[in-house]
Amino acid sequence: MAKRGARTPSQRQLRVGEQVRHAIASVIERGELRDPDLDCISITVTEVRLSPDLRNAAIFVVPLGGGDAADILPPLRRAAPFLRRRVSEMVHLKYVPELKFEADLSFDYADRIQRTLDQLGLPDAAAMGGSEKDEEHGP
Known part of the structure; x- marks a missing residue:
């Protein structure tokens, strides 16, 4: 088996990250988040990076059409427990990762x-x- 560098994600990290990205994007797209700060903002989930043990996920987001990502981070961080629960329902994993939202620069x-x-x-x-x-x- 080929050795990977310390920063190179495994195929499993990439695959599960993509599943988590799709799950979060679909929840946001369907309007399941009931936060008034997110009502008129379209959000794009650009990438999800998982830790090697799949217990932590960094979710990179950007407001669609530009804008300041700092405006959407606090409401998304407040909604993280709800989103984590929805991810657990949509992606079957032994451990559901902790969700940490970051601006995609x-x-x-x-x-x-x-x-x-x-x-x-x-x-x-x-x-x-x-x-x-x-x-x-x-x-």
């Missing part, structure tokens, strides 16, 4: 990189990849 980071590339006058990766393929294969 990867979209902001990618946007910052893109703006920096634009300021430098460099083409983005998609444009570069498309032109290289055209040159390799010809007309």
Whole structure:
């Protein structure tokens, strides 16, 4: 069996994380959370990272269409016990993970990189990849 690095998640962590992500996203989508702070906000669950023992889950969320993620974190943290109970009903595990909500900053980071590339006058990766393929294969 191949050794994994200390930070590389196992296939089981990835699979269970995806199941937990789907469960939480479906609860939020169906409007089962009865928090007035979340009434008019659409939330995207971008990723769930599980600890190796599957007992702790970091759930990364972002408000759909941008906005400040700090506004949605307190209501989601208040709803964590309810969401944990719903996850236990939807995903069958020996131990239901503790849910810790965090803001997903990867979209902001990618946007910052893109703006920096634009300021430098460099083409983005998609444009570069498309032109290289055209040159390799010809007309």
